[in-house]
Amino acid sequence: MTAQQQHIVVIGAGYAGLAAATRIGRKHRVTLVAPESRFLHRVRQHETAAGLPEHRPALAEVVRGRQVTHRQARVTELDLAGRKVFLDSGEALTYDTLVYALGSRTALHGIPGAAEHAYPVERAAELAERMRTAARPGTVAVVGGGPTGIELAAELAEAHPAWQVRIVAAGQVGGWLSAKGRAHVRKVFGRLGVQVHDRSAVTAVTAAGLRTDQGTLDADLVAWAASMEPRELAAETGLTVTPDGRAVVDQYLRSVSHPEVYVIGDAAQVVVEGVGELRMSCATAQPMGVYLGKLLTGRTDRPFGYGYVIHCLSLGRKDGLVQLVHKDDSMKPKAVTGTAARLVKAGIVSGVLWNLR
Structure with a gap:
């Protein structure tokens, strides 16, 4: 994986995706796909709701100095067999490795109104x-x-x-x-x-x-x-998912059905020995992104570990x-x-x- 430069596509620029992209971009060519131009600091949304100033750095500033190109677009489809990512801009990206980090959203649970x-x-x-x-x-x-x-x-x-x-x-x-x-x-x-x-x-x-x-x-x-729920794309694409739609991964955060795809953050069901299944949160998502950045640049070969x-x-x-x-x-x-x-x-x-x- 790290013997030569790869093209790695990261979809999602939340805590997990952005932390992974900036670290992978030290060695490999990265295309970061996200519709927003600024980072959404989700753990501060209660402050935004209260009318306080937002703290949202530009993605371009966060990835500055890395081999990271930001495509401001939404992913509409994934072709895992052909290793292609289709965007709402009409563009199709090819990749050597895919990092799926689309995160989660607030679940309405089908409550009427x-x-x-x-x-x-x-x-x-x-x-x-x-x-x-x-x-x-x-x-x-x-x-x-x-x-x-x-x-x-x-x-x-x-x-x-x-x-x-x-x-x-x-x-x-x-x-x-x-x-x-x-x-x-x-x-x-x-x-x-x-x-x-x-x-x-x-x-x-x-x-x-x-x-x-x-x-x-x-x-x-x-x-x-x-509570939060994952996006539907993982299930629609054919990744093995849990009943609630999170992708099942191994100890290296690889999809158990498609090992060329890494899934991190709220989109993944991660089970750590001695800890159990990790909950959806910034506290777990960003460490996954940091770990994956190290793994894909050859700075670690150990399984992902975490403890609260x-x-x-x-x-x-x-x-x-x-x-x-x-x-x-x-x-x-x-x-x-x-x-x-x-x-x-x-x-x-x-x-x-x-x-x-």
């Missing part, structure tokens, strides 16, 4: 504009009790104190955290005036708010921060939570809160951008 009335985190800027231009303050309901939903609810409540913010979850909001972590999230929500609706599964979204299995909740705006250390949550601009975890992502009792946690989270988020190269 969600597509018409809810703002998924990908539309954070639109949500910010709606709140900014509203004739009067109202109620915004955040659906999802995971990290994204918690960060979004806290950020909106702090940035818009005149609005009533609700967080609605099918299970317990922050239920995966330790007792100390859950207690701190509740404390911050209490301070910010966020109404918590646990164990309220959303059954429909309407122009007037939410219908849940516990009753109706009024809302002028609905922000959707539920912490969960980080920002709770507005003044507070945060750093939850310590075991290697397998199970919770430890200890958690750091307050200003110290906020600074740790800010440092990690800034380091993500630096680590793209």
